[in-house]
Amino acid sequence: MRVPWVAVATFAAIQTVLACWWAAFHPGLFSRDSVQYLSHTMAGPWVSDHSVLYDALLWLSFTTTGDLGAVTFAQTTAMACALTYLAQSLKALGAPRRTTTVVALALPFLPTTGTFTVTFWKDVPFTACAIAVAAACAGLAARRTLTPARLTGLGTLLVLLSLFRPNGFLIVAVTVAVLLVVIKTQRVRLALVGAVAAALPLLLNNLIFPQFGIMPPTKTYVFHTAFADLAVAYRERPELFTEQDRALLASVAPLTRWTEGGTCSTVNPLIWRRDFVWAQADAHTGELLGLWSRLLVAEPALVLDTRLCRGAIAWRVTAEAGTSTYRLSLSPTTDTYVGPHKVPDFPERHLLSLRPLSPGLHLVALTWLTTTLEPRFDWLLWRGALWSYLSYAAVALAALALRNRWVPAVAAIVVGQQLAILANISAQDFRYLASPIFIGVLLVPLLAGACVRPLRRRPAP
Numbered sequence: 001m002r003v004p005w006v007a008v009a010t011f012a013a014i015q016t017v018l019a020c021w022w023a024a025f026h027p028g029l030f031s032r033d034s035v036q037y038l039s040h041t042m043a044g045p046w047v048s049d050h051s052v053l054y055d056a057l058l059w060l061s062f063t064t065t066g067d068l069g070a071v072t073f074a075q076t077t078a079m080a081c082a083l084t085y086l087a088q089s090l091k092a093l094g095a096p097r098r099t100t101t102v103v104a105l106a107l108p109f110l111p112t113t114g115t116f117t118v119t120f121w122k123d124v125p126f127t128a129c130a131i132a133v134a135a136a137c138a139g140l141a142a143r144r145t146l147t148p149a150r151l152t153g154l155g156t157l158l159v160l161l162s163l164f165r166p167n168g169f170l171i172v173a174v175t176v177a178v179l180l181v182v183i184k185t186q187r188v189r190l191a192l193v194g195a196v197a198a199a200l201p202l203l204l205n206n207l208i209f210p211q212f213g214i215m216p217p218t219k220t221y222v223f224h225t226a227f228a229d230l231a232v233a234y235r236e237r238p239e240l241f242t243e244q245d246r247a248l249l250a251s252v253a254p255l256t257r258w259t260e261g262g263t264c265s266t267v268n269p270l271i272w273r274r275d276f277v278w279a280q281a282d283a284h285t286g287e288l289l290g291l292w293s294r295l296l297v298a299e300p301a302l303v304l305d306t307r308l309c310r311g312a313i314a315w316r317v318t319a320e321a322g323t324s325t326y327r328l329s330l331s332p333t334t335d336t337y338v339g340p341h342k343v344p345d346f347p348e349r350h351l352l353s354l355r356p357l358s359p360g361l362h363l364v365a366l367t368w369l370t371t372t373l374e375p376r377f378d379w380l381l382w383r384g385a386l387w388s389y390l391s392y393a394a395v396a397l398a399a400l401a402l403r404n405r406w407v408p409a410v411a412a413i414v415v416g417q418q419l420a421i422l423a424n425i426s427a428q429d430f431r432y433l434a435s436p437i438f439i440g441v442l443l444v445p446l447l448a449g450a451c452v453r454p455l456r457r458r459p460a461p
Helices: 005-024 032-042 052-065 069-093 097-109 111-117 123-143 148-163 168-182 187-212 219-236 243-250 255-260 278-283 285-298 300-310 347-351 359-372 375-382 385-402 407-423 435-452
Strands: none
Touching: 005 069, 005 097, 005 111, 005 359, 032 052, 032 347, 052 069, 052 148, 052 187, 069 097, 069 111, 069 123, 069 407, 069 435, 097 111, 097 435, 111 123, 111 359, 111 375, 123 148, 123 168, 123 407, 123 435, 148 168, 148 187, 168 187, 168 407, 219 255, 219 278, 219 285, 219 300, 243 255, 243 285, 278 285, 285 300, 300 407, 385 407, 385 435, 407 435
């Protein structure tokens, strides 16, 4: 058996660079969500509102090593594997070999890749899975066939994808729908695989996990974007609300909170404030959803505009005036970011604090990161919309150049993620559309090759 030395060397190089990021920001960067992951498992109650699989990985790291760095190091390995897999698959499809390899080797040097990979976010393994899905689809396009083994591999990746993010089932559904349009063979099997991958997390969250004491998400967590739609409507069109409607809103939070929280770009000023009472929102969820449904029928354009505004990270190349893209937190401890008593406390909370293994690497990485966080780089390095559009152009032109109708399958996961986020997202966080950035960058050589010179199909390595 021939050893794929180029793939091995590519993986080793990417892993080495990502390991440097890991050492620079050991055990990893974190946010409020990161603290909640560990709070679920250590202080309870364990809730499936994020990702039970990712929460379990943190718990396993702590119980076996006494720390959390094993999770972020595993993330560097997963990302290195995914990027290598996609690079090799694209080369098999016809992308220029040397250029694709160079781009793959350059990606981990970007803070977009490095800092994201070593952050305690469920979005990191989700993104690695999404990249691997694109790679698997590139392999299908290179072979122009869907074998049982390849279908099994694709199905496994789709299952993992859906388990690492609450809206993963929606992304899987859209992705498979796109694949069913592109791929003309074994559609029934592909549809069944997609259905299983999309339904599994819903089954686990609602039927299986509660049997083990892992409770489903609260109603407010599930429907908080609808509540945020109400806040925007109340702020912009208060005349739409009757006295009874206002009384309903006031039973959950002061009307001033609904006004101040009516910012279409994010739900945070509404639901993450002390005067918004989650227990009351849970108790009145049915009434609030009834009000939202009435608003949707009476003023559909208002709801649609709100969703387009909140989902701007998915379609706008640049951030709207007055808004910004949330990239990541550089707070050194949980208290400086989350603050005391914000989540159920636990003795292991101190583990979520920056303890760099190399002060020198930390200084270099932080300086490089700070430079790229400047607003003028936001559209290029931290927003996925540009790279989504570039991905579509790349697969369309490559399909024409190669006379291969399978090529658009490579971008199916990008479509799935872009549409799902556009439909239902809570804030302008770059992590929600991270995978199209990495996929789009690696598709640049394929796009350039399709534009500059004829592409040649090559056998898969």
